[in-house]
Amino acid sequence: KAGVTQTPRYLIKTRGQQVTLSCSPISGHRSVSWYQQTPGQGLQFLFEYFSETQRNKGNFPGRFSGRQFSNSRSEMNVSTLELGDSALYLCASSLEAGASYNEQFFGPGTRLTVL
């Protein structure tokens, strides 16, 4: 079974631009979560989607948004990029959102650099 895929793997943007990152979950997984990883803040939860609905949201400004499609693929968007948005963005999928005991499987991440 193919793992979680994320595109692109690397991205360089300038301040003020916007960016869209894509995530394809493991086949059959319906829940997708997004995390931001930085050296200073560690791993922080952004949001979780299940059946095209946002189920959970972290403490990030409204510039960060996401969506999920009917095939469970997900995108996250960051508008008006700031230097502090430079990070590794990780997508994770799991079978369903309601079963808290399910582990999440992570993609390789998208490395975003904001100049």
Next chain:
Amino acid sequence: AQSVAQPEDQVNVAEGNPLTVKCTYSVSGNPYLFWYVQYPNRGLQFLLKYITGDNLVKGSYGFEAEFNKSQTSFHLKKPSALVSDSALYFCAVRAVRQYGNKLVFGAGTILRVKS
């Protein structure tokens, strides 16, 4: 208070020796606990989880973890370390009552295994 604490930034161990990476948690109710490993420029890989039942959980690559409710700990262990175990290890907790379904991660512990 930090919900998941990994008190050691780095653990150094000689190849062949046993290793322990510590994790303590602070959540109400019955937590679900997870360990993940991250290799450079990669996403997180799931190692093992504790849901309920036997306090000793066995996972991938020879790792195991012991859940101790009285000490609120979930330390990761391996009887004999390999150089290839060198990586960044994350403990995570899911406490639905407090945080919904999201994973809350510790700061991570760098494990260095020397030959």
